Structures are given as structure tokens and as C-alpha cells.
Amino acid sequence: MIDFRKMVPAKLRRIYRNAKLVFTSDMEFTLRRLGYDERSIRGIAEQQLIKTYPELLAPKSVKAEINNHEAKIYSQFGEDGILLYLFSKLGTTNRFFVEFGVSDGRENISTNLLLNFGWNGFGIEGDPATHRSAVDFYRSMLPGPAAERMKIARAMVTAENINNLLRDNKVTGEIDLLSVDIDSNDYWVWKAINTISPRVVVLEYNGVLGNNKPITVSYNPDFRRFEHHAGGLYYGTSLPAAVKLGKEKGYTFVGCESSGGVNAFFVRSDIAQGKIESVTSEQGFYPQARRIANLTQEQQWDQIKHLPFTEV
Numbered sequence: 001m002i003d004f005r006k007m008v009p010a011k012l013r014r015i016y017r018n019a020k021l022v023f024t025s026d027m028e029f030t031l032r033r034l035g036y037d038e039r040s041i042r043g044i045a046e047q048q049l050i051k052t053y054p055e056l057l058a059p060k061s062v063k064a065e066i067n068n069h070e071a072k073i074y075s076q077f078g079e080d081g082i083l084l085y086l087f088s089k090l091g092t093t094n095r096f097f098v099e100f101g102v103s104d105g106r107e108n109i110s111t112n113l114l115l116n117f118g119w120n121g122f123g124i125e126g127d128p129a130t131h132r133s134a135v136d137f138y139r140s141m142l143p144g145p146a147a148e149r150m151k152i153a154r155a156m157v158t159a160e161n162i163n164n165l166l167r168d169n170k171v172t173g174e175i176d177l178l179s180v181d182i183d184s185n186d187y188w189v190w191k192a193i194n195t196i197s198p199r200v201v202v203l204e205y206n207g208v209l210g211n212n213k214p215i216t217v218s219y220n221p222d223f224r225r226f227e228h229h230a231g232g233l234y235y236g237t238s239l240p241a242a243v244k245l246g247k248e249k250g251y252t253f254v255g256c257e258s259s260g261g262v263n264a265f266f267v268r269s270d271i272a273q274g275k276i277e278s279v280t281s282e283q284g285f286y287p288q289a290r291r292i293a294n295l296t297q298e299q300q301w302d303q304i305k306h307l308p309f310t311e312v
Contacts (some may be wrong), residue, residue, distance in 0.1 A: 007207065007250050032299035046071075063286070064255030064279045066265060074111035077260035079202065083113065084252070086200055086267065087176070089275045092141075095119040097177035098166070098196065100189065101267060103135040109179040109202050109263075115141055120149045122171050125155040126182075157182055158221040159192035166195040181263075184223040187216040187237035187312070191245055201251060201266040207288040208300045209309075211281055216241045218308040234304045241312050243281045252278045261286035 005100040050057065060245050061069055069085035070078025094119070097110045102123035105111060113119040125131040138150045155165055166172065178198035188202055209215055216237040217223070217292050230232040235243075242264050243253045251266035252275050264284070287297055 031202035101181040211285040214241035
């Protein structure tokens with residue numbers, strides 16, 4: 001059988017392969033972006049329907065006022081709506097956010113504020129490939145000079161380097177929002193921060209650790225989540241530990257997002273008074289919904305309770 005491909009000059013074959021790679025990559029990116037845009041539009045439409053026909057809503061039991069305002073636009077679950085509610089009550093100052101663990105930018109805490117409300121921000125992402133993807137995503141969504149509104153550093157965040165990372169990127173003083181989601185030393189990194197004074201803090205907690213003890217993974221600057229436990233259950237902080245740390249740093253705990261059970265919300269106490277009601281960790285706690293669908297919280301805890309924890 002004659003292989004006609006060998007009859008084509010090598011230079012033309014290389015041009016074809018390169019062009020195919022470019023157009024295939026562009027198509028894959030376009031399809032992914034359309035998928036994210038579709039989910040965002042659906043989330044906005046759902047919220048508009050709820051506002052238009054509130055009398056049709058089935059009654060639900062919520063643990064905190066913020067849970068009445070959950071809405072997903074770019075966030076993983078209902079965090080976008082909670083943040084919009086909080087800042088509608090608290091007001092804003094410089095409309096600046098800092099987010100650790102921005103991933104690829106397409107589904108996180110700050111993207112809605114950046115793209116739809118004109119905020120500026122600074123993000124940190126440790127994984128090289130994911131950092132590159134985030135840079136490309138933000139450049140595609142913020143073309144031209146607008147791209148300057150979002151800066152992303154590539155670094156592994158530790159308690160030792162976080163303040164220098166912020167100072168080196170000229171991020172100091174009061175900001176409106178801080179989000180900490182690094183799937184590791186979240187407690188210890190927030191504890192170490194003294195370069196910025198966020199008005200609102202979103203901190204990821206680990207529902208597997210329960211709601212009884214103020215515990216966190218023992219500090220290890222080289223923490224690797226899946227090296228400790230193949231299922232990734234060993235990381236982060238319990239909600240009671242996060243609430244206790246928040247109080248020590250001058251923050252009021254106002255609740256957790258309910259659909260996913262992964263993020264806790266704190267408001268700086270000097271601006272929360274008279275505007276946002278505090279709740280206890282018992283009142284605000286939600287287990288991680290996706291995990292308990294397969295294993296009970298007790299079964300998950302049994303898999304990691306032998307690993308090193310620190311009670312704070």
C-alpha cells in the first residue's frame with residue numbers, strides 16, 4: 001500500500017502538524033470557555049428567577065443569614081452570592097482582593113468581582129501548568145490594558161514567605177477581600193499574615209476534621225496533600241480552629257457556604273458590628289456534601305486520625 005503522506009515534503013508536513021496543534025488547542029480552549037460561560041449564565045438566570053418568583057420557593061432551614069444569599073457565577077458553589085451580600089452590607093474601600101490558590105481562574109472566589117464588578121487583584125498559584133493556564137484565562141477575559149488589573153505570582157505559599165510575597169508585589173495595608181485556599185497549611189498561613197488587613201476573609205476548612213475540636217494539620221512548609229493520604233482527606237483546618245484563629249486576629253465568623261461545605265466567611269470585627277450577625281461554629285458548620293455522599297464523616301476521619309494534627 002502506498003503511503004501518500006511520505007510523498008508530501010517534510011516541511012509541509014511540519015506546517016500541517018503545527019497548524020493542527022494550534023487550531024485544536026484553540027478549539028479546546030473555546031469549548032471550555034463556552035462551558036464556563038454557560039454555567040455562569042445559568043447561575044445568573046436562576047437567581048433572577050428566584051428574585052422574580054420568591055413566593056414559589058419551598059421553605060428551607062438555614063444556619064446563617066448569608067446562606068439566604070448564595071449564588072454561583074464563577075465560584076465553586078454559592079460563594080459569589082455570599083460575597084455580594086456581604087459587601088452590599090459592609091460597603092467597599094479599594095475593591096482589591098488577594099487570593100491564594102487561584103487555580104486556573106475559571107472557578108474561584110474572586111473571578112466574579114474581577115470580571116463583572118471591575119475589582120483589581122493579586123493571586124498566587126504554585127503549580128506551573130495551572131499558573132500558566134490562569135494567566136492565559138485572565139488575559140483572554142481582560143484584553144489590552146485591562147489585563148493589568150489582575151497579577152498572578154507563581155509560588156508555593158508558606159507561613160515563612162507569605163508576607164514577603166505580598167510586600168514584594170506591593171500588596172500591603174487594608175484590602176477588601178482575602179481568600180485562602182491552598183489545601184494544606186491554610187490555618188498557619190492566615191495566622192502568619194500581618195502585611196495586609198482584609199475586611200473580609202474566606203478560609204477553606206476541612207469538614208472531615210469535624211466540628212468538635214480546634215485542630216489543624218501540623219505545620220510542614222513542604223506539605224503535599226496526596227503524599228500523606230491517597231484520597232486527599234488530610235489537609236487544612238477544622239472549622240472550630242478557624243473560628244478561634246479568626247477571633248484572635250479580630251474577625252467575626254458569619255457562617256459557611258452550605259452547598260459544598262468547604263468555605264468559611266469572616267468579617268473584621270470593627271466593621272461587622274451592627275451590620276452582620278456572628279454565628280458559632282456549631283451554628284455555621286456544614287459537612288462537605290460530595291464526600292458524605294460516599295462515606296460518613298466518621299468513616300473519613302477514621303482514615304486520617306492517625307496522622308499528625310495540632311490542637312490550637
